[in-house]
Each structure stands twice: as C-alpha cells, then as structure tokens.
Amino acid sequence: MELKEKLIASFMAFENLVDIDLPVHDVRSEAIKEFESQGFPSKRDEAWKYTSLNSILKHDYSVFPKLENHIDYNDIKKYFIHDIDTYKIVFIDGKYSSHLSETTHDGIDVCLMSSALSKPKYRLIIENYFNKVATKDSLSSLNTAFSQEGAYIHIPKNKLVAKPIQIVHFSTGNEAALMLQPRNLIVVDENSHVQIIERHQSLTDNPVLTNSVTEVFANKRAIVDYYKIQNDNQNASLIDSTFVNQKRESVASVHTFSFGGKLTRNNLNFYQNGERIDSTMKGITIIGNKQHVDHNTLVHHIEPNCESHQDYKGIYGDSSTGVFNGKVLVNREAQKTNAFQANNNILLSDKASINTKPQLEIFADDVKCSHGCTIGQLDDSAMFYLRSRGIPEKEAKALLMFAFSNNVMSSVKIPEIKQRITKIIANKLGVNTGFDL
C-alpha cells in the first residue's frame, strides 16, 4: 500500500485512540482532507523542484508509535547538551519518556502537547494559537491531522527562562521503519525570553522519517532563540517545518545546523505582524556521501520598520546535494524594511551539486533589500599560506571551513552549543583543531 493511502486509512484508527470530543478534532479532520486532496509534493511543485521525496516514501513505515521503549541515559547522554542545566522534553519513538525528561509548571509551562490538547486549563491557549500560523501545505496538513504529541511551551509575561529547553526525539529502531510526526507549540508572551534546542536522533540504521511541525509565537518584545541540531544517521530523514509569528518589537532567531541525515528539508517561515521586529535565520550545512539538505525559507514583511537577516553557509562533499530556496516578501505597507539575505556555498567534489534560488518579491518602494549568493572553492592562496606554515592539508582545509562558517557561529548565544557544533564539525572532518570557536 502506498504511504499516502496507508496514512489516510490509519487516520480513522488514530482518531479512535484519541479523544474525539476535543475542539482539535475538527482541525485534524479538516487537515486530513487537505492532505488527501494534495498528496505528497512532487518535483512538479515549484517549492520542491530540487528535492524528490520518492526515495524516502518507498519504505513501509509504521505510523503509530507502539509502547514506550526504554533507553539508558548513559547511552544517549552524548546527544544532549549535558554540560549545562536544562529543561528536557524527551520522546522515544514518538512517546514521551518521563524518566529522561525534566519538565516544569513552575511559573512557566514546559510540558507535553498531548496534555495541552486534552486538559481544559490549556484550552484558551490551544484555541488561540494551535494551527494558527502553520500553512495548509500537504506535509504540514499531514502533521496537523496526526498531531498529538510534542513539546508544549508557554512562557507567560515578563519571564526570563533561566535555563534553555531541550527537545530531543529518539528513535530506537525497534520498528523496521518508523514515521514520526511531532508537533510543537511555543508561545512566548510579552517581554519574556526563552532559548530552545531541538534535536532528532535515531539510534540504529533502520529508516526513520520525521515530519515535524513547530509553531512559535513571539508576542510583544519577546525574545526567542531556537537552535536546531541535525546530525542524525544516514538512514534518517527529516522534514522540519517551523512557523514563527512575531508581534511588534520581538526578536526571534533560528539557527539550523545540518550535518547528518539522508534527506533533510527545512521549511522556515517568519511572519512579521508588527513594527520594529527583528528576525534572524542562519544555518551551517556540512554534508557528504549522498546526503541531501534543502533549506526553504520565507520572511514575510507585513509591517513597516522591520529587519530580517538570513545567512546560510553550505559545504558539500562527495555526492551530496544542497538546495537553498529563500524568499523575502515585502508588502506594500512595509516601508523602511531592511532585508538581507546571503547564501554562500563551497563545493568540494565534482559529484556534489548545489541549487540555489534566492528570491525577492518587493511591493514597497522605501526599502533596502539585497541578496547575495556565491558558489566557489576553498581559496588556493589561503591554503598555500597555511600549508607553508606547516599545517597539514586536512587541518588547513578544516581551518578554512571553520572560518567560512564563523559568521553563523558568532550569533549563537549559548557557548556550549558553539563548542558542541565545533566538535561535530571537527569529527565530521576528522581533525582535532584544539580550539573552540
């Protein structure tokens, strides 16, 4: 059975598992209809021109998480940012793992989507925010239809969350092939500040497909820092859609570090619903083998006096492919917009390829919008400089790559994440640089 049919057929069974009296029931039913009419995207869709899902849709995924699987903390400690104190929301094969997690209801809510959807005390938030910014495209609709579990974070007014929140999804490989559809909702109210780290990790080589949707609401003057670490193994694929709705004077940033996975697609959409908003989206992609990473970004400038910064760096080796599809949309009313978009790429191998499409759509006249895009190689003279000072070729290359990606690293606000990313890159390149960036 095709995956699409299987999912549609499973929907009934899924609905019976969860409470169908909830208001969210209508949202789910609506969404499955949307998915049924659209189907999975194909290369004929402009947004998917360079990314084919065929190779990852052929597996016979089990779409329901079964029982809770146990993992020992020591086996997976390395996947956490463990050297600082954090809140943790951990899922194993899509099921919440209470013994690995550390949630809170003390002034702020860091807990589960499943309880937020069912408990009356969260009803108001769910009604106001759930599925309000996510688009109706096929994969987001599919996620909405099956939305049940994920992280629910609500930070009320005037709170500075003392420690970062980690959201980690593990898959154990106890199923031959597993499809996960986590759904996160993050609401940050006036003047509050939160930092979130998200990671998806499979522990075996069994294929995993994750179709994740995250909705972030940054209300007046809120500050949201979101870090996505994507260093999964070679049979795991991730479709990650993140929608950020910003109110006036809020500051939101999303950093995406893509090193692993078979196919990774990042849909990142920012909507600026207010004045004097600042949005930052940055990414480092370093991949090899037959990996495929696709960054699809949108910044929609709706109101005046806002800024957006995009900076994506990519290094592609072996037979990997990279895609960058960035769009800046400036409405007629959004005067005095400053939008900047950069995409720099390095190709290391003849079999690697890069497709990039940075777009500007501008309807206002008093704006400063620019984009730049380059594709090139490591600088020969810089290589020579390093080699002539006794630095071996591999290390010299690594140094240049670190330098290349430094712009993105410099805006990371948690030093431990910087260290971790540096280590992952060093590991990936097989070098020991002996320094932290």
Add this chain to the structure above:
Amino acid sequence: MKYTEDDLREELKTKEYEYGFYTDIESDTLPIGLSEDVVRAISLKKEEPQWMTDWRVESFRAWQEMIEPEWANVNYVKPDFQAISYYSAPNTKPKLDSLDEVDPELLETFKKLGISLDEQKMLSGVAMDVVIDSVSVATTFKKTLNEKGIIFCSMSDAIKEHPELVKKHLGTVVPQKDNFYAALNSAVFSDGSFCYIPKGVRCPMELSTYFRINQANTGQFERTLVIADEGSYVSYLEGCTAPSRDENQLHAAVVELIAMDDAEIKYSTVQNWFPGNKEGKGGVYNFVTKRGICEKNAKISWTQVETGSAVTWKYPSCILKGDNSVGEFYSIAVTNNHQQADTGTKMIHLGKNTKSTIISKGISAGKSQNSYRGLVQINSRADNARNFSQCDSLLMGNDCGAHTFPYIEVKNKTAIIEHEATTSKIGEDQIFYCNQRGIDTEKAIALIVNGFSKEVLNKLPMEFAIEAQKLLEISLEGSVG
C-alpha cells in the same frame, strides 16, 4: 515651482504613448483563425518549398498538443488564437534599389518614427531591412555586404535563395517543440531576417531591422536566424515601436543565434511596443524566445532595453557549448502604468572555462510589476566556469513591485558563481546631495536614473544608444535628460 518625485510620478501616470499612429496601407490579409490549412496557406502564399511546409505543419501539430505556460509572474487575458489573422503583407511589394520606389505613405511612417532611411544611410551607415507587417519591403546596403560575402536578407528570401543554410540551422537552437510560443512561431512565422557572416569576416556595419506591427489584429511572428561562421564578427540591432491599438496584440518571435568557433555576435534590442494606455487597456503581448549557441572561443552578447509592451515574457539565453566561450546579458527593463515584465536570461555552461556575465536593471513606476527571472546552470563537465550576476531594481512610487527569481544550479566544484541583487528607491539623501550642490530635483532624478542604467546603456552600439535614451525619456519622462 519645485519639481518633486510626486510630480514625476504624476507625469509618469499621465504620459501617453507618443508614437501611436496607424498607417493606412492596403493589406493582403488571411482570414482570422488558425488551422493546418491556414499554416499551409501561409506557406503557399510565401511560395515556400515542400520541406518548409512540412516543417511548419510538424510544428503546428506539436503546438496543438501543448498548453500555454503559466509560471511567469504576470497576469493577463490569454490571447484567443482563433481570433488572430496570421498573415498580412502590404500589397505594394517593391523591389528596391533607391528610396524613390518606396510607398510614400511608408516613408511618412518612418518620418513620424524619426528614422528617415536616407538620414540613417547617410549618417550612421546602418543597413536597414525594414519590416512592415511581416514582409520586408526595403533592403539597403546590400551591395556593400555582398562584396564581403555576407548574406543579409529576409527569411522568405533566404528560404528561396539559401535553402541549404536555412535547412541546416533553422530550429537547431530553438527546436520547434521548445515551448508553446516557439512552436506557434515555427508554424506560422511570416517573415524575419536571415544573416550569414562567412568565415573570418568582420561585418563592416551594424546590421539593423525594424519591426512594426501595423495591421489591426495581426499577430506578428518574426523569425530571425543569425549565423556567424568561424572567426567572424557581427553586431545586430533590432528595434521596434508599434502604433496604438485597443485590442491586445500578440508578438511571439523566435531569434536563433549561432556563433561558430572564435565568432562573436552582439545582439542589441530596443523594444517599445505599445504598452497599453494608463488604465492598462490594450498593449502588446511580447512572448519571445531568444537563444544563442556558442562554439569554441565564441562569444554572444545580448543587450536589451525593454520599455514597451503590456506583458513581456522574454529570456534571451546563451548555451555555452564550446570551451572558453563567453555569454553576456545586459538589460534595462522599464515598466510603467499597468505594464508587466518577466524577463531575464539563461546561461547554460557546458564547455570548460566558460564565462558569463549578467547585468540586469529594472525600473518600475506606476502600477507595474517588474520581475527578473534567470537561470545559471553549470554542468558537471564545465570545469572552471565563471558567472557574475547583478540584478538591481529601482522602485518609483508605492504601487509597483520588483521581483527577483534567480535559479542557480551547479554541478561542478571548480565553478565560481556570484550573484547579487538589490532593491531600492531613489534615496532622499542622494537627492539632497545633488540639491546641495545646486542641481535641481528634476535633474538629480535624471542623473540618478541615468547612472543606474549606465552600465547597460554603455553596452549599446552608438547608433542605438541615442534611441535607447530617447525611449527611456518617453517611458520615464521628467526623470531622464
């Protein structure tokens, strides 16, 4: 009174098309509508050989299977292909040796356009192959060109006189089935220009053709083929203005350039078809396929100044097939009132050490939409390919839009690609700077727009640069000159 940007905007809004007039020449027109019989009838009327008829019919059949493309960032009422007459030729068909033989009414038309053949001949040394309503009626300087072995004639003459060249090259760069409008053109093209430069010859003058749409309701389907043999050089100019018509007129031309080893072709266009009135009524649909192929060490350079047409859909492209070949694209696209332009280029790098440059300047005013859409593709065997692209947009007023859709596809690690795009308006600080130095606002705007477009205007041949400036003046009067 102080001249402000608002005044300019007002002027832009009210500026009517100056060159709208209609020459009453008796025409020999086919009944409206399109069918295989009409295609055969066109071929018959033009006394074409059998292979040409077959080629047209084949294209027509392919066209019937195709659907109109909708991906471009433009909105318009689709033309009704059955409501167009596909052939019209002026009844008087003089073979010309001197201007005296030209229909006086035709000469009057040229006068209004400000292109007296006489004057052109005397002053600029440009050979004109004048096309009024699809059939060429005047060819000058043929003798000089003949001496060099250069063939420059209308497409219909080329089919009769040089069938071997036409048969070998026609449709090799833009295949019949390339796209919807190219297929339509291949089926019904009425005429166009043909140019062949023999080995090692440097064409001594700029070759030039004027296209005009004259007959009401006549789609113009031009077909141009330029072949530059090994080591030759040619600079080809194409310019057009069209009279005011209320119905939308369709223009679906195909231009094919072939630059053989070490050859160079410079193709310049000034386009000023009727853009519709200020309510967006009428105007020409300009759906053009232009493409050139470069062999070893060859160079193709496209320069265009696009000021007219209600809807423009045009992507002059270069296929850099040979090693060390070079492709260039310089463009100014000006849109005003309700005009829509979706234009850009494609640079396909196939050979080693190939190089391409793209400079695109878009100026939008009124309620117009101006898009740049370009593709830079580096194939896996194109070692050391180099591309530089720059797309700048200037917005005037708050009802227009500027869009950039660059596609960059790279499959070779030695490629170096740079792309940059900016969007801005004329800055208050820029105007202030000029004012401060005693330059009034009108002159300042002129200065800034001129500076903005200079990189492209400079690439035009002398004879054309003047006309291009004139057109910028008409399109954005008050801001230039």
